[in-house]
Amino acid sequence: MGNFFKRLFAKPDNQRKEITVPRAALVQASEASTAPLDENQIEGLTRAHRIEPPQLVVGMGRNQGRQRDNNEDALFAHTATISTSSATLPLGIFIVADGMGGHENGHIASDIAVRAMSNYLFKNLHASLFGVHPEPPQESLQEIMRQGVLRAHEEILRAAPGGGTTLTAALVLNSQMTVAHVGDSRAYSIFLDGRVQTLTRDHSIVKRFQELGQITAEEATVHPQKSMLYRALGQGDSLEPDVFTAQLPQPGYLLICSDGLWGVMTEDELFDIVVSAPNPQMACQSLVDAANDAGGPDNITAILVRLVE
Amino acid sequence: MDRYQIQEVIGSGGMGTVYRARDTHFQAVRLVAIKEMISNIADPLVRKNIDQIYERESNILAALRHQSIPRIYDYHTQNDRAYLVMEYVNGRDMDDLLTATTTFFPEEQILNWAVELCDVLEYLHNHKPEPIIFRDMKPSNIMINQQNHVVLVDFGIAKVFESGSKNTMVGTQGYSPPDQYRGEATPAVDVYALGASLHHLLTLRDPRLEAPFSWADRPIKQINPNVSDELVAVVEKALQYSADDRFKSAAEMKDALLSVARRTGTLIHSGMMSLPTGSSSTTSRGVKALWIFECEDEIRGTPLYYGGGLFVGCYDNNLYALDASNGEFKWKYATDGGLPGRPAFFDGNVFVGSEDQRLHVVSARTGSVVWTYFSDGPMRSSPRIAEGHAFIGSDDGYLHAVNVSTGRASWKTEAAAAIRSTPCVTSDYVYVGNEAGELLCVDFRGNVKWRFKSKRAISSSPIATPEAVFVGSLEGTLFALDPQSGWTLWRFRLGKGTVSSPAVSGKMVFIGASDNVIYAVDAASAKELWRFTTEHQVSATPMVYKDSIYCGSVDGHLYCLEMKTGRLKWAFATEGPITGSAVANEDIIYFGSTDKKVYALLA
CATH class of the missing domain: 3.30.200.20 (Phosphorylase Kinase; domain 1)
Known part of the structure; x- marks a missing residue:
């Protein structure tokens, strides 16, 4: 906890070694484990000394869970920072894929998905990002993300027929992220003021029943078809991924996770664990632990990203 | 074998x-x-x-x-x-036909196919001892043979064969009803899938690419206004969420289709200007001008409303000041060229660019000149005022930053091509397009931070949000660019090029184009939300006011559309193309037309 409060209440004059946490605030914060940060805390955080260059800090968790025999989830995370006199560019590629249960090729499909997607992104962005004389990419970022998903889809059809997987991928450039999504893994924006926004829309039939008001949220969690997807990589001839651009939550976190995590935890629980952990790495381990404590019915995968600036 | x-x-x-x-x-x-x-x-x-x-x-x-x-x-x-x-069926499957077509299919054609499909479903459903449920009705399973009759291919037998470990996907997403996802195989499943196929044929929107059961989000007539209400009703009934609300049988659906064919006979629907049934009773006839003011030449630009006054540039070379409440003439100020742009207001003065190469600054109260600033080309761009400067482009190929108090340029940035686009000024940068197809991002010292290249001229004026800079291009694309790097976030294809500028409201972006269409696009995902087709090019910039979009067309009408759906609320006819945008104040809409008149309408 020490680092977190150090960061939270760090003096603007960069005296990092001194922990000058008002006792009352510390007690209040640790006790109020289910409440959003209070205004003083947020102010303390947002006013914390500037970190230069702005950089992405990432944590990951991946666990089989308590009830599955294998782990069909896959993840990919990559960060880089270019900081020169001409530009400062924090960059990240984050992918979670959840191979579909019951499919022989589920784990292969998720494996191919993260590799094909990341491979496509690097190929198509390499010159623009890392070239000696960088030029913007010819295609739009959304088109590159969409094509990456379609390549992964085709690759699964070819190499692992019958296999299916979800895919939720975020390309972060500066404070902007372009997200491509198929299936029921999720991306969340977690803001330090307590807001938790689900950025993606589950392509599950139960979610659709729920959107149409045919069943309630409570009914959805116990519905027999709750993991039935109407859209997945490796399934069907045509595939239309959801692709959109959004601001990276600031101050806050981007969380990408499989349903093994979000299926057993409320948004409040996600928020509490994320903001009370000392860093994103520990936060992800705590998220995995919490999902296992809740029964661990499925594979658990989480990527947590924070832009520090 | x-x-x-x-x-x-x-x-x-x-x-x-x-x-x-x-x-x-x-x-x-x-x-x-x-x-x-x-x-x-x-x-x-x-x-x-x-x-x-x-x-x-x-x-x-x-x-x-x-x-x-x-x-x-x-x-x-x-x-x-x-x-x-x-x-062997010698023909093409309907999916191919759908992919190949660029125009809507005639209603009679779809009716004929639909009746035949009902007929074959009726036959299958009445099969003894057990009814046969097709289970996968969709365009790719329907062949059209050389005699233009339908043939069903790919029977459920394939499904039987491939059953086994697959349990995550059922039927074909997009065409299958909710009951099929629950494992039901009844005639109602085929009725629904036929309805879904007909919806696809009528609208050319592929349901596989949309969320399941989302028909309500894309009403048939909104996409294809030529479809008869009768046919829409049949398709909608087939697509009911609950199986009990659909046709009881394929036979019943066939009867309904046959009666549509009888009732509509030969189908002639202009559709274009007709109001959808059930919409508000306001019609074009119901909208009356509060006042009209006539100038001596065309008005191609956009008026400025400020403090009870309306300021309008005209091709008779004058800037007019009118009383916004009644249209009474207050003063006019003569320049030596046409005034194509939109005036701006700052500190008691009105700023306007003229084709006489000057930026004119006149007192809003009296119309007397305060100062003028010369560039080396006609000024068809409009001034934007921020940080003590008027930013304006010129055909001389420069973006000018003119100090508002001295009337002298603090800097000018070379764009290398005429600037007719109006700058967009944020707290960090100035964005402006040029006729060479570039969008420039310039900082407040006049340094170019980035240049974005499109294939054709950007006469459209950019608009910036923290998420993106939106701009249209003559290459027929609406772009969303990253404000920091200028990288393309997404591009949205328009039917033709555009000089219209985007307008933004919440998560929606609106723009007109030369294909006669006003588009609404989702700002985050670039998905088309709706489109409205006018009878001629849309060069004007849509204006957002309350829940409506106001946009003029070269067909001479000012259209008022529902912002969320694009449904026509009313259209107001003028006697000339409308190329400028409208402005709104306290429920009154002001705009000019090339019929030389300035109009004030109730919103």
């Missing part, structure tokens, strides 16, 4: 391949289609079970006799493969 001479592969899908072959048993050329299905099920017990089901189903199919069902000649299984030999 020696009997069949394979000629070519005519299709392949997830479960196998379809070949065209010649049946060598017959002297005359008899062509057959051979469907080869490969099983990847390892468990021998499951395999045996499936083989039995397959054989039983094949037997059933072989006994079917209907003009819209290909005859089954033969079937057999061999190791992990199963073969089905059937009548």
Whole structure:
């Protein structure tokens, strides 16, 4: 906890070694484990000394869970920072894929998905990002993300027929992220003021029943078809991924996770664990632990990203 | 299988391949289609079970006799493969037709196909002893033969064969009803899927690319106004969420379709200007101008409303000041050129660019000149005022930053091509397009931070949000660019080029184009939300006011559309093309037309 409060209440004059946490605030914060940060805390955080260059800090968790025999989830995370006199560019590629249960090729499909997607992104962005004389990419970022998903889809059809997987991928450039999504893994924006926004829309039939008001949220969690997807990589001839651009939550976190995590935890629980952990790495381990404590019915995968600036 | 001479592969899908072959048993050329299905099920017990089901189903199919069902000649299984030999259908599947078409299909054509499809479903559903449920009605399973009749291909038999480990996907997403996802196979399932196929045919919107059961989000008439209300009602009934609310049978649906054909007869619907049924009773006739003011030449630009006054540039070279409440003339100020842009207000003065190469600054109260600033080309861009400067482009190829108090340029940035686009100023940067197709991002010292290149001129004026800079191009694209790097976030294809500028409200972006259309696009995902087709090019910039979009067209109308749906609320006719944008204040809409008049309407 020490680092977190150090960061939270760090003096603007960069005296990092001194922990000058008002006792009352510390007690209040640790006790109020289910409440959003209070205004003083947020102010303390947002006013914390500037970190230069702005950089992405990432944590990951991946666990089989308590009830599955294998782990069909896959993840990919990559960060880089270019900081020169001409530009400062924090960059990240984050992918979670959840191979579909019951499919022989589920784990292969998720494996191919993260590799094909990341491979496509690097190929198509390499010159623009890392070239000696960088030029913007010819295609739009959304088109590159969409094509990456379609390549992964085709690759699964070819190499692992019958296999299916979800895919939720975020390309972060500066404070902007372009997200491509198929299936029921999720991306969340977690803001330090307590807001938790689900950025993606589950392509599950139960979610659709729920959107149409045919069943309630409570009914959805116990519905027999709750993991039935109407859209997945490796399934069907045509595939239309959801692709959109959004601001990276600031101050806050981007969380990408499989349903093994979000299926057993409320948004409040996600928020509490994320903001009370000392860093994103520990936060992800705590998220995995919490999902296992809740029964661990499925594979658990989480990527947590924070832009520090 | 020696009997069949394979000629070519005519299709392949997830479960196998379809070949065209010649049946060598017959002297005359008899062509057959051979469907080869490969099983990847390892468990021998499951395999045996499936083989039995397959054989039983094949037997059933072989006994079917209907003009819209290909005859089954033969079937057999061999190791992990199963073969089905059937009548070869010479034609194209409907999915191909849908992909190939650029215009809507005539309603009569769709009606004919629909009646035939109901007929074959009726036949299948009445099969004894057990009804046959097709389970996968969709355009790619419907062939149109040389005689323009429908033939159903790819029967549920394939589904039986490929059952087994697949339990995450059922039917074809987009065409299948909710009850099918629950594992039900009733006639109502086929009725729904037929409704979904008809919806696809009528709107050309592929339901596989949309969320399931989302028909309400894309009403047929909004996309294709030419469809008769009667046919829409039939399709909507077939697409009811609850099976009980659909047609009881394919026969009942066929009757409904036949009565549509009788009632509508030969179908002539102009559609363009007609109001959708059930919309508000306000019509074009109901909208009256509060006042009209006539100038001496065309008005191509946009008025400025400020403090009870309306300021309008005109091609008679004058800037007019009118009383916004009643249209009374207050003063006019003469320049030596046409005024194509929109005036700006700052500190008691009105700023306007003129084709006489000058930026004119006049007192809003009296119309007397305060100062003028010369550039080396006509000023067709409009001034934007921020940080103590007026930012304006010129045909001289420079973006000018003119100090508002001294009237002198603090800097000018070379754009290398005429600037007719109006700058967009944020707290960090100035964005402006040029006729060479570039969008420039310039900082407040005049340094170019980035240049974005489009293939054709950017006369459109950019608009920036923290997420993106939006701008249209003559190459026929609406772009969303990253404000920091200038990288393209997304591009949205317009039917033709555009000089219209985007307008933004919440998560929606609006823009007109030369293909006569006003588009609404989702700002985050670039998905088209709706489109409204006018009768001529849309060069004007849409204006957002309250829940509505106001936009003029070269067809002479000012259109008022519902922001969320694009539905026409009213259209107001003028006597000339409208190229400028409208402005709103306290529920009054002001705009000019090339019929030389300035209009004030109730919003």
